[in-house]
Amino acid sequence: MNGLVLFAHGARDPQWAAPFQRLAxxxxxxxxxxxxxxxxxxxxxxxxxxxxxxxxxxxxxxxTVAPLFLGPGGHLCRDFPVLMDKLRARYPSVGFDTLPALGESETLLAAIAAWLVASLPG
Known part of the structure; x- marks a missing residue:
């Protein structure tokens, strides 16, 4: 069986998580x-x-772990690799893949740009 974990930053307001739950x-x-x-x-x-x-x-x-961060900032460059190393050590028989930051996908950026342009007045 395969798993997909959508990995987001987190926030104090529980409503912040609604888009991530919908994405799941x-x-x-x-x-x-x-x-x-x-x-x-x-x-x-x-x-x-x-x-x-x-x-x-x-x-x-x-x-597969998909970090839902727009860019590869400090959390993805420093914290995320450490977390993944710990998971790989804890579960040596499990295969792990990680996806790049969302902003590294040209397809996603094009979709966001199309939405932005379509949302502009006039």
């Missing part, structure tokens, strides 16, 4: 055989370690 729902619809969950770096739960543990306990043998 959409991914689940598009990949019905996959476990899809959302995890947070701080301020919210579950943590990345907790989300991966739940997926492994449910039978995931391969987990």
């Amino acid at each position: 729902e959409l991914a689940t619809i598009q990949r019905p055989g996959w476990q899809v969950s959302v995890a947070y770096l701080e301020l919210m739960t579950p943590s990345l370690a907790e989300a991966v543990a739940a997926q492994v306990e449910a039978g995931a043998s391969h987990v």
Whole structure:
């Protein structure tokens, strides 16, 4: 079984997580055989370690982690690799992949630009 963890920063306001939960729902619809969950770096739960543990306990043998950060700032450059190294050490029989920051996808940037331009007045 495969897992997908959508990894976001986290915030104090629980409403902040609504778009990420919706994204998880959409991914689940598009990949019905996959476990899809959302995890947070701080301020919210579950943590990345907790989300991966739940997926492994449910039978995931391969987990892809998608950091939902627009750019590769400090958290992705410093914190994220450490978290992933710990997960790989804790679960040596699980395959792990990571996706790049959202802003590194030309497809996503083009979609955002199209939405922005379509939203402009006039």
